[in-house]
Amino acid sequence: MSTSSTQGSGDRRVAASTLAMAGLARERAALYGLLATLFRHQPNQQLLLSLRSTELREALTLAGMNLDEDFFNADVDELSDELAVEFTHLFLLPGHLISPHESVQLKGGSGLLRGPETARVREYYTAVGFEIDPATPMEPDHVSIELEFLGHLAGEEASAWESGDSGKASDALHYQQDFLEKHPGRWLFDFLQKVESESGSDFYRGLARLTADLCAEQQELLPQLINRFEAYHEAS
16 A cells, blocks of 8 residues: 555544544533523423423433433423422522532632632632623532533544644533533532532432432543543644
8 A cells, every 4th residue: 555545544533533533522512501501490381391402302312311200301490480489499499409619619618708719719710811791690610500511622622633633622521521620520520419419300310310320420421531632732
């Protein structure tokens, strides 16, 4: 086989691998975005109907969140009201809520809303160039914002793979690993375990399990992807 044929075959393999990495990153970004939305607001009728769609139902099932038939068959207005009550009980009701903030949940931390942990998360976002929508009424260390940020990084990674900027893609992978280690990885799992234990709703128990599984999977997978990327570049 000629050198040019070998090189062409190698280029095609690299392109296919790059497209696969972009696809995985896009899927990760979409899932993080959905989880962020579900932890930010009680699901309204429109969102519930979206979750009942064949596409999202299959995606959630594939990701490990198996909603029972009651979720798909119940009157959507009644279901929305039920989940609104549960959302309020879990995250908003004074005296009972499970605070969805790193500053409150972090073991050995301040235990205070808007504590120093909040400022550190905000500084991380600023350093990476991530801006929270001013209309978002959550603190930077709210679970939904931290998940949104991970989705943002995964989206940046996907765009970099698609444009052929492997250096930027590598940076996005490193940031995802670093942020998970320094922030959600230190408090999110305990928080999600509390949600699963306290919730009277299959929906929120499933949401907690899915979020925990995704973050645990990424903690294991991201170092492997980074090592594979670095090994490829050292060999090329």
